Amino acid sequence: MHRRALLALSVLSAVTLSVPAAATASDATLRASVAKWSQRIALDAHGIGLSASRRHPRRMTRKAQRFRGDALRARRALSAVQPSSARGWRAKQLALAAFRSYTLVGRQWTLSGEARLRGRRLAAVGHARAAQKLARKANRLLVASGKLLH
Amino acid sequence: MNLRKLIVILAVLALVAAAGVAAAVAGSTGSAAAITTTATATTACTGEEGEQGEDEEENAATEVENAAAQVIQEALREQADDQSGDDDQGDEQGEDEGCDD
Numbered sequence: 001m002h003r004r005a006l007l008a009l010s011v012l013s014a015v016t017l018s019v020p021a022a023a024t025a026s027d028a029t030l031r032a033s034v035a036k037w038s039q040r041i042a043l044d045a046h047g048i049g050l051s052a053s054r055r056h057p058r059r060m061t062r063k064a065q066r067f068r069g070d071a072l073r074a075r076r077a078l079s080a081v082q083p084s085s086a087r088g089w090r091a092k093q094l095a096l097a098a099f100r101s102y103t104l105v106g107r108q109w110t111l112s113g114e115a116r117l118r119g120r121r122l123a124a125v126g127h128a129r130a131a132q133k134l135a136r137k138a139n140r141l142l143v144a145s146g147k148l149l150h
Numbered sequence: 151m152n153l154r155k156l157i158v159i160l161a162v163l164a165l166v167a168a169a170g171v172a173a174a175v176a177g178s179t180g181s182a183a184a185i186t187t188t189a190t191a192t193t194a195c196t197g198e199e200g201e202q203g204e205d206e207e208e209n210a211a212t213e214v215e216n217a218a219a220q221v222i223q224e225a226l227r228e229q230a231d232d233q234s235g236d237d238d239q240g241d242e243q244g245e246d247e248g249c250d251d
Contacts, residue, residue, distance in 0.1 A: 060224070
């Protein structure tokens, strides 16, 4: 009887030790991944803003394409992460929605740059405004995701 | 199998599992710390003030918002583009890691 009690205690200890720690590990992985891709997106956006302010539409267009590519890669990377808590799952869904919107922002910035290069000013303005609207939505989603993870 | 041996094996397995998970947690924390360090360096490079542990998501949102405003201004501008600085290729060096446009 004493031995059985010891055996039960050992199994219980193993479960107690591993389950909460594993949950923390999965959510920490998600937090690190969202932070990494947020940083990537911030760098890309910074470059786009610089090119735009210096009247370099060709560079801006190329950077907008990169921005879109990074947003797509972020989505793929985040899809592979399996959060271990309900809060983590919600954060993941918000982050995926945010990066999806960022892909659309990148597309609109690309179209705006291309229109500018062709001298189609009205079209360039229209795409730039569409990008701003999408960017605000994406930003809200990303910040909400971050708040759940921190 | 002797029950005592089984208990010892289970206890060792529990310890190994706990150590493995702890290492995974430490790894994730290390990655996050590395990212934060890089982000701080980037912020310093752009001339903005930053703090250790700055919220990456907030920073990204701000950068995207600023970029969106800049792109609209560029689209609205009637001034001609800077053709000499807007070359088609070969201008990517140092864009991501450095501060150059």
